[in-house]
Amino acid sequence: MSGAMQDFATHPTNWLVILPVVLALLGGAVLLMLREAREAQFWLALGIVAVIFVSDIALALRVSETGPVAMTMGRWLPPFGISFVADLTSAVFALAAAGVTLLLLVYLRMDMPDRARRDGVYPLILLLLAGVSGSFLTGDLFNLYVWFEVMLISSFGLMVLGGRNIQLDGTVKYGFLNFLATTFFLAALGLLYGTLGTLNMADIVGRAGLANPAVMTSIAALLLLAFGMKAAAFPVNAWLPASYHAPPAAISALLAGLLTKVGVYALLRALVMLLPASREVLEPVLVLVAIGTLILGPLGAIAETNLRRALGFLVIGGIGATIAGAALGNATGLAGSVTYVLHAMLTISGLYLVAGLLEAISGETDTRRMGGVYAAASLPSLLFFVLMLAVAGVPPFLGFWPKLLLVQGGIEGWGFGRDGWALTLWLAVLANALLTLIAVSRLWAHIFWRPGHEGAATEAPNPDLKPLSPQVRWLGLGSAGVLTLVVLLLGLWPEPLLGFGKDAAAGLLRPANYIVATGLEGAAP
Amino acid sequence: MDHVIAALSGVFLAAAIYLLLSRALIRMLLGLVLLGNAVNLLILVAGRLGRIVPPIALDGANAPSAGAANPLPQALILTAIVIGFAMFAFLLVLAYRTYQSLEADDTDRMRVAEPRGGPKPPMSY
Numbered sequence: 001m002s003g004a005m006q007d008f009a010t011h012p013t014n015w016l017v018i019l020p021v022v023l024a025l026l027g028g029a030v031l032l033m034l035r036e037a038r039e040a041q042f043w044l045a046l047g048i049v050a051v052i053f054v055s056d057i058a059l060a061l062r063v064s065e066t067g068p069v070a071m072t073m074g075r076w077l078p079p080f081g082i083s084f085v086a087d088l089t090s091a092v093f094a095l096a097a098a099g100v101t102l103l104l105l106v107y108l109r110m111d112m113p114d115r116a117r118r119d120g121v122y123p124l125i126l127l128l129l130a131g132v133s134g135s136f137l138t139g140d141l142f143n144l145y146v147w148f149e150v151m152l153i154s155s156f157g158l159m160v161l162g163g164r165n166i167q168l169d170g171t172v173k174y175g176f177l178n179f180l181a182t183t184f185f186l187a188a189l190g191l192l193y194g195t196l197g198t199l200n201m202a203d204i205v206g207r208a209g210l211a212n213p214a215v216m217t218s219i220a221a222l223l224l225l226a227f228g229m230k231a232a233a234f235p236v237n238a239w240l241p242a243s244y245h246a247p248p249a250a251i252s253a254l255l256a257g258l259l260t261k262v263g264v265y266a267l268l269r270a271l272v273m274l275l276p277a278s279r280e281v282l283e284p285v286l287v288l289v290a291i292g293t294l295i296l297g298p299l300g301a302i303a304e305t306n307l308r309r310a311l312g313f314l315v316i317g318g319i320g321a322t323i324a325g326a327a328l329g330n331a332t333g334l335a336g337s338v339t340y341v342l343h344a345m346l347t348i349s350g351l352y353l354v355a356g357l358l359e360a361i362s363g364e365t366d367t368r369r370m371g372g373v374y375a376a377a378s379l380p381s382l383l384f385f386v387l388m389l390a391v392a393g394v395p396p397f398l399g400f401w402p403k404l405l406l407v408q409g410g411i412e413g414w415g416f417g418r419d420g421w422a423l424t425l426w427l428a429v430l431a432n433a434l435l436t437l438i439a440v441s442r443l444w445a446h447i448f449w450r451p452g453h454e455g456a457a458t459e460a461p462n463p464d465l466k467p468l469s470p471q472v473r474w475l476g477l478g479s480a481g482v483l484t485l486v487v488l489l490l491g492l493w494p495e496p497l498l499g500f501g502k503d504a505a506a507g508l509l510r511p512a513n514y515i516v517a518t519g520l521e522g523a524a525p
Numbered sequence: 526m527d528h529v530i531a532a533l534s535g536v537f538l539a540a541a542i543y544l545l546l547s548r549a550l551i552r553m554l555l556g557l558v559l560l561g562n563a564v565n566l567l568i569l570v571a572g573r574l575g576r577i578v579p580p581i582a583l584d585g586a587n588a589p590s591a592g593a594a595n596p597l598p599q600a601l602i603l604t605a606i607v608i609g610f611a612m613f614a615f616l617l618v619l620a621y622r623t624y625q626s627l628e629a630d631d632t633d634r635m636r637v638a639e640p641r642g643g644p645k646p647p648m649s650y
Contacts, residue, residue: 142601149608156615168623169637175619176553179612180545183557186605187564193598194571242639303646368647446647454647 014071016062017084017137019055020094023048024130031123042109045122049102049129056095056133063091068507068517070139078139078518079200085139087514089338089504093265094136096345099486100257101129103479107353108250110475119161121251128154128254135262139518141189141199144266148182148230151262155255159247170246177239181229188222195219202518204274205511213277220278223270224285230263231319234292240316241300245308245365249356252308256315257349261341264322268337272326273508279329286327287421291428293320298435302442307355307367310443311348314391317432318344324406324425330416331509333409335501338508340402342497346487347390347398353480354384358447360472361465367443371450372462379477380468381448383484388440390487393433398491403433405501530570537563550620550630554613561609565602572598 027048034041063069068087072078086094105125131151138144155178160171193199195215196207208216225236232240240260244252271279271286279286297317304310318340325337357380362370374381386397393399406429413422446454452462468476490497507514537559544556572595580593624630627637 142604146604146608149612153611153615156619160619163622163626165626166637168619168626169635171619172550172623172632172635173638175616176557179557179616180560183560183564183609187567189601190564190568190571190598193568193601194573246638305644305647366644368644442647 013062014069016055016059017069017071017086020052020059020098020133021084021130021137023052023055024126024133028123028126028130031126032120035120035123041122042105045126046102046105048126049098049105052129052133053095053098053102056091056098059086060088060091060095063088064503067513070517070519072519078520079198079203082143083139083200083202083518084137085202085514085518086137087504087507087511087517088500089265089268089507090136092342092500092504093261093345094133096342097129097132097136097258100345100349100483101125101254103483104250104254104349104353107253107356107476107479110250110472121158121161124154124157124161125254128158128258132258132262136265139201141192141201141204141270145182145185145189148185148262148266151259152178152182155259158251159243159255161247161251164246167246170243173239174243177229177236181226181236184222184229185226188219188226191215191219191222200518200520201269201274202511202515202520205515206520208275209277213281216275217278217281220271220275220282221285223275224267224282224289227263227267227270228289228323231260231267231323232263232316233289233319233323234296234316235289237293237296237316237319241304241309241312244312244315245306249308249352249359253349253352253356256312256352257345260315260319261345264319264337264341267323268326268334268508272329272334273511273514276329276509279326283327283329283421286323287425290320290324290327290425293317293323294428294432295320295435298432298439301439302435305367306365307358307370307443307447308352308365310367310439311351311355314351314436314439315344315348317436318348318391320432321403321406321429324429325409327425328406328409328413328422330409330412331502331505332405332412334505334508335498336402336405336407336409338504339405339497339501340399342500343390343398343402343487343490346483346490347387350383350387350480350483350487351391353476353483354380354387357468357472357476357480358384360468360476362462363464363466367446368454369464370447370462371452371454371456372448372465374448375451375461376465377468379481383477383480384448385444386484386488388444390491392437392440394437396491398487398494398497400491401494401497402501403429405498526574527570530566530574534563534566534570537566548632550623550632553632554616554620557616558609558613561605561613565605565609568598568602568605 063086070085072081072083074081131147134147160167229236244256297313300313301310322337322340325333361377364370390397390399393403410422410426413419451459541556541560544552578593580589580596582589629635
């Protein structure tokens with residue numbers, strides 16, 4: 001047993017793995033103490049998130065050069081001590097999360113009610129970022145549960161901040177169902193621990209193959225339910241359109257951009273990397289879930305008249321695409337899945353930010369009464385145009401590349417194994433792209449092209465539209481513009497994105513380096 | 526002993542699901558609490574019960590003596606209880622505040638975010 005204790009100090013550069021989480025947690029605590037100094041709070045929050053962003057960049061660079069980096073807490077060696085492990089997937093996701101949060105902080109300054117600032121919006125955002133980064137970077141399943149809860153309770157706070165009736169209503173549904181999902185996750189953890197005697201991810205990879213496959217598949221199914229609920233996959237998606245349009249636009253952007261993606265990340269990590277044999281057994285379920293989510297999302301968006309509710313359905317459609325990659329299970333499909341998560345983090349947050357601007361211009365949340373924005377405000381229209389084509393997957397915009405990989409993965413699955421599931425998924429991804437294009441072009445026609453309200457029989461400009469104030473223009477358009485620019489550039493120059501997808505998928509499918517980095521070479525199969 | 530606790534966990538789970546299917550917020554909340562306890566018992570059983578030697582390493586030893594109880598499930602449960610309690614407290618306050626503001630504790634009557642009989646899809650341009 002003495003071998004289980006670590007008698008050397010962790011190499012200082014490996015501290016980089018927990019730096020984003022530690023900084024966010026400490027920052028949240030400090031900001032809580034500074035709640036009276038509201039101006040200082042903003043600048044401090046901005047500074048801390050900027051430092052987190054920089055350390056995430058350093059981590060991603062290091063991981064892309066040397067492979068996964070790990071660090072274990074305390075003196076207990078893995079699998080006893082709690083490990084933090086960054087492989088390419090987690091490092092890049094954490095980087096994207098920090099980047100989006102940084103821009104959202106700027107955007108949030110544009111129209112923040114003083115009341116929200118008093119009630120601690122900045123500490124909550126930092127704690128949310130801590131939860132999200134922790135979920136991405138942890139190498140221990142129970143620790144993942146804890147970060148889920150950190151993320152959950154801060155998102156409750158953010159969603160209800162302001163306390164309007166619609167927010168209370170949305171938070172009740174969001175809160176109950178998400179808490180239920182994490183409880184299912186906890187139950188799966190208990191069963192997993194009872195079966196394998198370990199919760200360290202690298203250790204689970206080695207042991208899962210030796211355990212009773214029926215038990216492992218039941219656990220995997222429970223994990224699929226829990227993470228599917230968090231990710232808002234069909235048929236457990238009803239909470240998302242009920243709640244994400246309730247808080248202010250910047251907060252919805254933060255939640256829609258990051259939280260569901262953490263669910264998808266956990267799903268990929270658990271089913272693809274930890275329990276690959278069970279994923280194969282569950283493949284028909286995954287396929288049906290993916291197809292349902294892929295088709296239901298854009299159909300909901302087409303039927304919806306509330307702008308941000310329509311965007312919520314587009315979030316769901318994207319989740320379907322990521323699950324399609326997990327259902328395909330080949331390297332190309334998984335690369336599509338991983339790149340789609342990255343694309344959705346950036347594009348969906350951007351869409352919500354622009355939706356906030358559109359609501360500020362028109363004073364409405366209903367697309368039937370928003371008409372004529374194109375004539376009144378050309379810059380937000382331009383941003384929306386780029387983002388809507390990106391989300392629909394029109395080349396050369398960002399969303400095209402993940403969908404191309406998914407389609408390619410479907411063809412490969414069909415070509416190599418005559419796998420009928422792969423063919424159905426291939427069709428569903430194409431149908432999703434078409435339906436999403438219909439949904440967003442309807443939004444475009446209703447909000448931008450139509451001169452006035454629905455049914456207004458006049459060509460005169462909509463008199464209810466008012467120009468953005470200078471502050472809103474600089475902060476709101478600036479942050480949404482930077483995000484759109486990133487989406488545009490990544491779409492036009494997709495080489496890094498595709499390379500990341502290929503390497504990340506390989507890392508998930510063959511986690512040997514991950515296990516070595518954690519320090520469990522001997523336990524590998 | 527394991528079987529008894531496992532069965533108890535199952536009873537808790539059944540009661541929790543029954544309560545969660547209710548439309549009243551308070552019942553759903555109690556259902557969540559019961560569910561949390563069912564899962565805690567599940568973790569406890571998963572760590573195997575029945576050993577009575579406390580898991581304490583003696584002076585000079587690196588490991589507890591043979592036959593010691595498994596301390597890890599207890600650590601997991603403790604964490605889960607603390608988190609579950611925080612969530613319960615938040616949701617309780619949220620439910621009360623919602624009851625005050627919306628005058629409803631019945632989820633069927635809480636339709637602010639998703640109004641009943643909402644508008645039809647936009648039919649025309």
